[in-house]
Structures are given as structure tokens and as C-alpha cells.
Amino acid sequence: MDILSHVLLGAQILFTPTNLFFCFLGVLMGTLVGVLPGLGPTAAIALLLPNTFHVPPVTAIIMLAGIYYGAMYGGSTTSILVNIPGEAASVITCLDGYQMAQKGRAGPALGIAAFGSFIAGTISVLGLMLVAPPLAKFALAFRPPEYFSLMLMGIAILIYLASGSILKALMMAVFGLLLGTIGMDAISGTQRLTFGVLELADGIGLIPAIMGLFGVAEVISNVEAEIKRELITAKVKNLLPNRQDWKESFWPIIRGSLLGFFIGILPGPAPVISAFTSYAVEKKISKHPEKFGTGTIVGVAGPEAANNSATGGAFIPLFTLGIPANSVIAILLGAFMIHGIQPGPMLISKYPDLFWGTIMSMYLGNIMLLILNLPLIGLWVKVLKVPYPILFPLILLFCLVGVFSLNYSNIEVALMIGFGIFGYLARKFQFEMAPLVLAIVIGPMMENNLRLALTISQGDPAIFVQKPISAVFIVISILLLISPLLPWLGKRRKKLQEQVEGEEV
Amino acid sequence: MDKAKRYNRISAVFFLGVGIFFSLYARSVEIGTWNEPGPGFLPFWGGIVLAAMSMGLLLLTFWGRLPSITQPFFPQSDSWKRVLATFLALIAYNLMLSPLGFTLVTFLFVAFLVRFVFPQSWTRTLVVAVLSSLAARLLFVDFLETQLPRGFFGF
Numbered sequence: 001m002d003i004l005s006h007v008l009l010g011a012q013i014l015f016t017p018t019n020l021f022f023c024f025l026g027v028l029m030g031t032l033v034g035v036l037p038g039l040g041p042t043a044a045i046a047l048l049l050p051n052t053f054h055v056p057p058v059t060a061i062i063m064l065a066g067i068y069y070g071a072m073y074g075g076s077t078t079s080i081l082v083n084i085p086g087e088a089a090s091v092i093t094c095l096d097g098y099q100m101a102q103k104g105r106a107g108p109a110l111g112i113a114a115f116g117s118f119i120a121g122t123i124s125v126l127g128l129m130l131v132a133p134p135l136a137k138f139a140l141a142f143r144p145p146e147y148f149s150l151m152l153m154g155i156a157i158l159i160y161l162a163s164g165s166i167l168k169a170l171m172m173a174v175f176g177l178l179l180g181t182i183g184m185d186a187i188s189g190t191q192r193l194t195f196g197v198l199e200l201a202d203g204i205g206l207i208p209a210i211m212g213l214f215g216v217a218e219v220i221s222n223v224e225a226e227i228k229r230e231l232i233t234a235k236v237k238n239l240l241p242n243r244q245d246w247k248e249s250f251w252p253i254i255r256g257s258l259l260g261f262f263i264g265i266l267p268g269p270a271p272v273i274s275a276f277t278s279y280a281v282e283k284k285i286s287k288h289p290e291k292f293g294t295g296t297i298v299g300v301a302g303p304e305a306a307n308n309s310a311t312g313g314a315f316i317p318l319f320t321l322g323i324p325a326n327s328v329i330a331i332l333l334g335a336f337m338i339h340g341i342q343p344g345p346m347l348i349s350k351y352p353d354l355f356w357g358t359i360m361s362m363y364l365g366n367i368m369l370l371i372l373n374l375p376l377i378g379l380w381v382k383v384l385k386v387p388y389p390i391l392f393p394l395i396l397l398f399c400l401v402g403v404f405s406l407n408y409s410n411i412e413v414a415l416m417i418g419f420g421i422f423g424y425l426a427r428k429f430q431f432e433m434a435p436l437v438l439a440i441v442i443g444p445m446m447e448n449n450l451r452l453a454l455t456i457s458q459g460d461p462a463i464f465v466q467k468p469i470s471a472v473f474i475v476i477s478i479l480l481l482i483s484p485l486l487p488w489l490g491k492r493r494k495k496l497q498e499q500v501e502g503e504e505v
Numbered sequence: 506m507d508k509a510k511r512y513n514r515i516s517a518v519f520f521l522g523v524g525i526f527f528s529l530y531a532r533s534v535e536i537g538t539w540n541e542p543g544p545g546f547l548p549f550w551g552g553i554v555l556a557a558m559s560m561g562l563l564l565l566t567f568w569g570r571l572p573s574i575t576q577p578f579f580p581q582s583d584s585w586k587r588v589l590a591t592f593l594a595l596i597a598y599n600l601m602l603s604p605l606g607f608t609l610v611t612f613l614f615v616a617f618l619v620r621f622v623f624p625q626s627w628t629r630t631l632v633v634a635v636l637s638s639l640a641a642r643l644l645f646v647d648f649l650e651t652q653l654p655r656g657f658f659g660f
Contacts, residue, residue: 051649167562168513171520174555178527178548185544190534192544193527216595223591223622224584389623390633393615396591397641400598400614405651413599421592428578429512451542459540 003129010356014364019059023361026063027368030070034087035078035380039395041071041087043215045331046207047402049338057339058354062361064335068328069121069311069362072271073369076113076304077380080106089271089307092279096292096299103295107238112249112297113304114373115241120257120305121366124312127261128319129359132348136320139345144452145463147321149473151446154267154323155438156477161273162432166484172426173435179204180443187451199411206334208403208412209440210327212419213433215399219392220424226388239374241297249301252282256305263306264313267325267438271307271314278306312362319347319355323442327434330441509574510566517563524556587622594618607646607653612638 013019033044045064052060075087080097093113100109142150155173162169182193183203194200241249259281260274282302283292292299314325322343324330336343341351348355373380403416423433457463465471527548537543579585594617601610616634619625625633645651 050651165562167558167565168516171555171558171562174551174558175520175523178523178551178555181527181548181551185534188535188544190544192534192548193530220588220591223587225580226623389625390619390629392622393618393633394637396595396618397611397615397637400595401641401645401651401653404602405645405653408652410599410602413602414596417592417595417599420595424588429516430509430574431516447547451546454539454542459538461539 006352006356007129007360009352010358010360013058013353013357014062014360018055019062019357019361020364022055022059022063023066023365024368026066027070027073027365027372029063030067030072031074031077031369031372031380032383033067034071034074034076035383036391036395039398040214040218041068042210042327042331043218043395043399044071045328046210046215047398049207049331049335050402050405052335053338057336057341057351058357060335060339061332061354061358064332065315065358065362066365068332069308069365070369072308072311073114073117073373074380075307076117076300077110077373077377078384080109080113080300081381082384087271089275089310090304091272092275092303093300095279096295096297099293099295100297100300105295105297108241108245108297109300110377111239111374112241112245112301114239114370116249116253116256116301116305117308118366118370119253120260120309121312121369122363123254123257124261124264124309125359125362125366127309128312128315128362131265132316132319132355135316136345136348139321142321142345142469143467144449144456145467145470146473148446148449148453149464149470149477150321151323151442151449153473153477153480154317154325154442155435156480157267158432158435158438160480160483162435164430164432166481168430169432169435170481172431172433173439176436176439177443177446179209179436180440181447183444186444186448197411199407199409199415203444204440205403205406205412205415206331206441207406208416209419210331210437211399211403212416212421213423213437214327216396216416216420217423217427217433219395219399220420221427222388223392239377245297248296248298252278252298252302253305255281256302257309260306260309261313264310265316265325267317267323270310270325274306274310275303278302315358318343320345322347323445324438327437327441330437333441507573512574513562513566517559517566519559521556521559521563524552524554524559526552528552528556590622591618603654606655608638608642611641 014023029044029048030041033039033041045067048064048067052063071087072089075085075090076093076097079085079090079093080101083094083098085091085094097109097113100106159166159169159173180203182200184191184194184201191201199205256274256278259278260270263274263277264270279292279299279302282298283289286292286298288296314329317323317325318329318333322333322345324333333343341347341354399416400413404410404413406412426433453463454461463470464474528550529552531545531549531552534545534548535543536545536549579588594614598610598614601613605613612634615637616630619633620627620630646653
């Protein structure tokens with residue numbers, strides 16, 4: 001009964017012309033950036049954030065969330081048609097999707113990707129609806145020590161997943177924490193490392209940092225050499241999968257959805273990991289594992305469902321704890337703060353319209369995506385034909401205008417270019433961006449909680465292990481960080497690493 | 506010397522410097538104590554930890570095993586030109602935005618990149634640059650009402 005009234009509340013919020021329009025705009029933009037290689041959901045959300053300042057928070061969140069799950073839909077289109085994943089989460093779709101397209105079955109591949117994503121999206125929204133409120137109640141018991149340890153664990157998971165050296169990933173995380181200390185200290189009001197620059201008083205802007213590290217650095221890496229793309233030129237027809245396709249794909253979709261949802265709750269590049277995991281699971285339990293990689297529909301259905309469902313799961317830590325699981329959610333968190341909404345366990349009870357409105361918009365958004373993606377596939381194929389030499393100046397232009405229009409500051413644009421140079425070089429030197437970004441975002445929160453916890457305990461760091469919940473988080477973090485020394489955990493890490501390489505978290 | 510070693514030594518020295526810088530700077534604001542951590546607490550200890558880890562990375566390049574790096578720094582011999590040109594264009598855009606105004610500087614930026622990074626014909630360059638600067642102006646200035654600089658030409 002309770003849920004029903006909440007659902008009605010959500011529907012009431014959603015079914016206003018403005019919110020419907022922004023929901024549509026969000027999924028449309030999401031599909032577009034999903035289709036375009038070299039512009040991910042992170043950069044797209046950062047770009048559009050400044051334009052949401054004049055609308056109510058719930059409208060803004062509805063649109064920004066739409067971009068996130070919309071991008072997962074769009075990403076699969078390029079994987080199937082051109083063998084270039086629009087998003088890292090669709091890398092695995094290339095394996096069987098492109099093979100299907102070459103055999104003239106591009107239609108069913110696109111169709112099952114869209115239907116699978118739709119089913120998965122719905123399941124994950126249901127999960128979010130059922131899991132988030134009780135979890136938020138549980139999180140009410142969290143005090144500064146628990147928060148600090150939880151955030152520590154979040155960073156530890158990302159470091160554990162980092163490809164390459166754990167030491168280098170740790171260095172990135174600490175560097176991010178240090179960058180996060182720039183600006184005014186929230187407790188004493190002291191200016192730190194701002195050198196009198198007004199723009200730095202509030203800390204290093206999240207958006208210039210993300211646009212630099214992901215937008216600019218990504219484009220620069222792409223201009224090194226011309227990308228050759230081979231488009232399947234044949235007309236895409238028969239989008240509806242046949243009865244046999246459905247029979248083969250049904251269970252993979254369900255399994256992928258559940259897998260994606262639970263992986264989505266954990267911090268890290270959930271859409272990517274869950275897509276890879278789903279593929280591995282399907283291959284393992286299949287009666288014909290040799291068919292994988294030759295264009296089997298199961299290899300498209302499972303992973304596509306998983307990466308979509310993971311986006312729903314990723315909202316759980318945001319709504320219940322106010323902690324971002326990845327950089328897309330981190331920008332949404334930034335959006336909450338810009339609109340004056342304090343994220344945390346109180347969010348659902350304090351702003352029920354925001355939570356339920358967003359949930360309902362995700363249902364509707366999934367339906368819109370199905371409509372956008374199936375009949376409009378021809379349009380997306382045309383978008384794909386825009387050559388990169390013409391596309392990349394436009395992507396850069398969007399980054400420049402997006403950052404400049406935040407505060408009309410050339411210094412923030414310079415900061416973005418600086419982060420672009422750093423991100424470009426750091427990738428060459430095999431450093432990971434994910435721990436850095438997460439640390440910049442949650443660094444200030446971690447610092448405050450650390451200092452509050454130490455003040456509560458009168459300087460005794462033992463407080464972090466005396467509280468049981470906090471102790472569990474600390475133990476998990478330590479296990480993850482020393483994993484290279486533990487054979488069984490280390491081996492799992494090796495496997496995961498191969499999967500998430502090059503991901504935009 | 507193998508490439509991974511050289512890369513890691515360069516990064517170790519860089520982050521060693523960053524770590525030392527932050528801990529030295531933290532001394533100018535109050536570090537505080539464990540009982541009452543001050544604003545300099547995290548920069549100070551974070552800086553020390555980063556410096557220590559950089560030393561660790563440096564030592565690993567002498568005695569440890571680190572993943573090797575095989576691909577060259579630039580995939581093509583002329584990649585550096587495109588990379589440099591793109592960065593310079595970004596910097597120039599930022600510097601010229603206020604004096605020249607949004608529409609004009611956008612035109613120049615797009616034209617430069619389209620013409621010189623992956624050289625396209627002049628016709629194509631001009632068409633793309635004109636269309637994108639006008640579309641950007643319509644979208645950002647007229648539709649979204651972003652306050653972008655107009656420059657001394659007044660547009």
C-alpha cells in the first residue's frame with residue numbers, strides 16, 4: 001500500500017509537460033552520446049548540468065539520469081553495426097553483435113539489445129524501488145566513522161579493479177584526495193592552496209576536472225591516429241527477434257539483469273564489469289560455448305541486459321548514502337548539491353518527490369528508449385556516418401562552452417585543459433583515472449568525516465575498528481588492497497582487470 | 506633501459522614532488538593534532554603518504570616487477586603534431602574568447618582543427634566551421650541564453 005501511494009506520487013511528479021519533455025530530452029541525448037564514440041555519458045552529463053540550473057531539481061535529475069541509462073542503449077548500436085563500442089560497457093557486445101551483423105542479422109541483434117535493455121531496466125528500477133528505502137533506514141545509524149570507512153572501501157574497490165599496478169592506482173587515489181583538499185576548509189574556514197584564486201575557494205571544480213580527464217583527454221588520444229570505421233551499409237531490417245531468438249535469450253536476459261543490478265550497487269565501473277561477467281556466465285553454462293564469438297544472440301542479450309540493469313543499481317548508494325559509485329553518479333551528486341539537496345540517508349524521506357519522481361521517470365524512459373531505438377535506428381546509423389575529423393572539434397567545443405558557462409571563468413577552462421593534459425599523459429604512463437576522480441569527489445567528505453570521527457574519539461584512531469560496521473568496511477578495504485599478496489583474491493583481480501581495461505568510470 | 510622502467514621513474518619523481526609540495530604547504534596552515542586535526546592535517550599526511558608511495562614505485566623500478574609497456578608513446582610518427590595542435594587550439598580558444606567574442610573564435614577554432622588536424626578540403630572546412638559556429642551561437646546564446654562574451658565586434 002505504501003509503495004503504491006509512492007508510485008502514484010512519482011507518477012504525479014512525472015506526468016507534467018516539463019518533466020516529460022526533459023525525460024525525453026535526457027534519453028535522446030543519452031542515445032546520441034552512446035552512439036557517438038569518444039563522448040561518454042560522464043562528459044555529456046557534465047555538459048548539460050549547467051543548463052539545468054534554472055529548472056527544479058527533480059526535473060534536472062530526471063534528465064541527467066535519462067542520459068546515463070540512455071547511453072547504455074546507444075552504445076550497443078555502434079558495437080553491433082561498426083564493431084566500435086560507443087561506450088566501454090558495450091565492448092563485449094562487439095564480439096557476437098558485430099558477427100551477427102556480418103551474417104545479415106543486424107536487425108535481431110539490435111532488437112534483442114533494445115528489448116533486453118528494456119526488460120533489464122525495468123527489473124533494476126523495481127529493485128531500486130524495493131531495496132533503496134530499507135537500506136536508507138539502515139544507513140541512518142551511520143556516524144562519521146562508518147562514513148569514513150565506507151568511503152575508504154569505495155576507493156579500495158576501485159583500486160582493486162584498477163588494471164596494472166595497485167601501487168599506481170593507490171597513488172592516483174591519494175593524489176585525488178590531496179587535490180580535494182584545495183579550497184576552503186569546511187570546518188575551520190581556512191583557505192588552502194588557493195593562492196588567492198577566487199575560483200579555487202570552493203575547491204577544484206568537479207566538472208572542469210571530469211571534462212578534462214574524460215572529454216579532452218579522450219579526444220586528444222583519438223586524434224593521434226585516424227580511426228577507421230567500417231559501417232555495415234546494408235539496410236537494417238527485421239528488428240523483431242523471432243521465437244527461437246526469444247527462447248534462447250530469455251533466461252540470459254533475466255540472469256544478466258539480476259547480475260547487473262547487484263554488481264551495480266558496488267562502487268566501480270559496474271556496467272562494464274557486469275556485461276563481462278554476464279558474458280562469462282552465459283558462456284560457462286551454455287551447451288554450445290563454441291558458438292560464442294561467432295554471432296550467437298545469447299552473447300548480445302545477456303551483457304546488454306546486465307549493463308543496463310547496472311545503471312539502476314548504481315543509483316542505490318547515491319539515494320541511500322549519498323555516495324557516488326562512479327563518476328556519472330558523482331556528477332549527479334554534484335547536481336544534488338548545486339540544487340541545495342543534501343544527499344544522505346535522509347534523502348528519500350525528506351524529498352520523496354525527487355526519489356519517486358526519478359524512479360517513475362526511469363520506467364517511462366525505458367519505454368521511450370525502446371521507441372527511440374527501434375524505429376529510429378536509421379537515424380542513429382546516419383549520425384554514425386559523421387566522420388571523426390569533423391566530429392572532434394565539435395566535441396571539444398561542447399567541452400569548452402560547458403565549462404565556461406558554469407561560472408563564466410577562463411580559469412576553470414584553463415583548469416579543464418590542464419586536467420586534459422594530465423589525463424592524456426597519465427594514461428600514457430599507465431595510471432588509472434577512476435580512483436583519481438572518485439577521490440576528488442569524495443575526498444572532502446572523507447576528510448570531514450575523518451576529522452569529526454577523530455574529534456569524537458578524542459584522537460584515538462581505534463574508533464574505526466571499535467565500531468562493528470566500520471570495522472567490517474576497514475577489513476574489506478585492507479583485504480582488497482593487500483590482494484596481490486593473497487593468491488585467491490589476486491587471481492580474481494587478474495580476471496576482473498582484463499575485463500575493465502580502458503573503462504570510463 | 507626498458508620503457509616501463511623509464512615511465513615509472515618519471516612518474517615517481519613527479520609524484521614525489523607533488524607529495525613533498527603538499528606536506529610543506531600544509532605547514533603554513535594549521536596541521537593540528539590527532540585529537541584535533543586542523544585544515545593542514547590531510548594535506549600533510551596525504552603528502553607524506555604520496556611521497557612514500559612514489560619512493561616505493563622508484564625502488565620497484567630497480568628491484569621489483571612491474572607490468573611492461575609495449576606500445577610506443579605515439580602510435581604514428583606524426584601523432585605529436587596533431588596532439589600539440591589540438592592542445593594549442595584549446596589554449597588559444599580560452600585566451601581569445603573574451604577579446605574576439607564567442608561566434609568568431611568558435612569559427613576560427615573549428616576551421617583550424619578541421620583543416621589542419623586531419624586535413625579536409627577548404628570547402629568542407631568552411632562549410633563545417635560556418636555552420637557549427639552559427640548553430641552553436643543559436644543554441645547557446647539565443648536558445649539557452651548562456652552569457653558568452655561578444656568581443657569587440659559585438660556579435
